[in-house]
Amino acid sequence: MDIAVTNPFVVGRYISDKYFCDREQETDFLIKQIENGRNVALISPRRLGKTGLINHCFRQKQIKESYYTFFIDIYATTSLAEFVYLLGKSIYDELKPLKTSWSEKFFQIITSLRVGFKLDALTGEPGFDIGLGDIQTPQITLDEIFNYLESADKPCIVAIDEFQQIAGYEEKNVEALLRTKIQQCSHTMFIFAGSKRHLMSNMFNSPSKPFYQSSIGMGLKAIPQETYIKFANRMFEERGKHIERTVTEKVYSMFAGYTWFVQMMMNELFALTAHGEWCKTDKIETARKNVIQTQDSLYREILANLATKQKQVLQAIAKEREAQGITSSAFIKKYNLPSASSVQAAVKGLIEKDLITQTDGVYRVYDYFFADWLATEY
Numbered sequence: 001m002d003i004a005v006t007n008p009f010v011v012g013r014y015i016s017d018k019y020f021c022d023r024e025q026e027t028d029f030l031i032k033q034i035e036n037g038r039n040v041a042l043i044s045p046r047r048l049g050k051t052g053l054i055n056h057c058f059r060q061k062q063i064k065e066s067y068y069t070f071f072i073d074i075y076a077t078t079s080l081a082e083f084v085y086l087l088g089k090s091i092y093d094e095l096k097p098l099k100t101s102w103s104e105k106f107f108q109i110i111t112s113l114r115v116g117f118k119l120d121a122l123t124g125e126p127g128f129d130i131g132l133g134d135i136q137t138p139q140i141t142l143d144e145i146f147n148y149l150e151s152a153d154k155p156c157i158v159a160i161d162e163f164q165q166i167a168g169y170e171e172k173n174v175e176a177l178l179r180t181k182i183q184q185c186s187h188t189m190f191i192f193a194g195s196k197r198h199l200m201s202n203m204f205n206s207p208s209k210p211f212y213q214s215s216i217g218m219g220l221k222a223i224p225q226e227t228y229i230k231f232a233n234r235m236f237e238e239r240g241k242h243i244e245r246t247v248t249e250k251v252y253s254m255f256a257g258y259t260w261f262v263q264m265m266m267n268e269l270f271a272l273t274a275h276g277e278w279c280k281t282d283k284i285e286t287a288r289k290n291v292i293q294t295q296d297s298l299y300r301e302i303l304a305n306l307a308t309k310q311k312q313v314l315q316a317i318a319k320e321r322e323a324q325g326i327t328s329s330a331f332i333k334k335y336n337l338p339s340a341s342s343v344q345a346a347v348k349g350l351i352e353k354d355l356i357t358q359t360d361g362v363y364r365v366y367d368y369f370f371a372d373w374l375a376t377e378y
Helices: 024-035 050-058 061-066 080-098 111-116 138-150 163-168 174-183 197-205 225-237 245-254 259-272 281-304 308-320 329-334 340-352 368-377
Strands: 040-043 068-073 117-119 126-128 156-161 188-194 216-219 356-359 362-365
Touching: 024 040, 024 050, 024 061, 024 188, 024 216, 040 050, 040 197, 050 061, 050 068, 050 156, 050 188, 068 080, 080 138, 080 174, 111 138, 138 174, 138 188, 163 174, 163 188, 163 197, 188 197, 225 245, 225 259, 245 259, 245 281, 259 281, 259 368, 281 368, 308 340, 308 362, 308 368, 329 340, 340 356, 362 368
Parallel strands: 040 188, 040 216, 068 156, 156 188
Antiparallel strands: 117 126, 356 362
């Protein structure tokens, strides 16, 4: 059943095919790998649509009917215990509504989580009442979870977003441990999605690493501009609104086609356009300011947690949009920055915090709206 959506430019979640733009080739490729028993390493920058693509594949008829699907985002995790906690919770939450004979066996097989088995006092329904502190023996629980997945009455697909995070876990050899467990699975496929290209490439392409040659590699590019223009036009027209082609062209180029940012702008432009009205280029600046305004307190909080030199370098990069030669005397003089060595130290910290990205010696603020805010509002 399709959910009625007031604004068709959906951000941050997946609703249905109707509001999902293109990715037909990528969808076919990903499904083909899974159906042929191959794990996939999906590497692409954040905000380009990895999560949406995975959710889209999971909703396709041939996947929905033939597999159990689970998705976890481990971006904020720092330990194996957190990983195990999220995996267990995701599986339980996904299966609980199904009430199949397999879902009923969750606590029978994953015995180390029985401490979290609670019956709701009102409904008598079982619940998953586990805190992070309840994961006392993560390796044992992980074994049990994989045994549970392997016991399913149809194959399982587990998608792990921001998979590169496991390389920084406080425990040693997590990569080797997970590789061994995953290798033993014959009934479960895995999609390892990650946004930090160098870390993901190192994990899957380096002969010394446990996950070397364990998966089919896959990348994502921006949705082609012409394809997105047609999608945007259709979304407006279906709801009795109109949009000039130049508006979509400008918005697309402002964000180099990065799906999340383009969708945020189009969502706001749609909201600013009345029924029967044309969305013209004069609305773009208003939409941009409105979106940035909603993020203002978040951006101020980010800055509050940065050292002074990091703030200076961050703002300098934002003003350049795409900064090169950031340790050169010309760049340092232009923005009154401290020494080249302190710029390097600041950049290292900003990259670790995921605030800036670096590709082939070109630096930019990862969040386009944050870059705008730093350059014009702050």
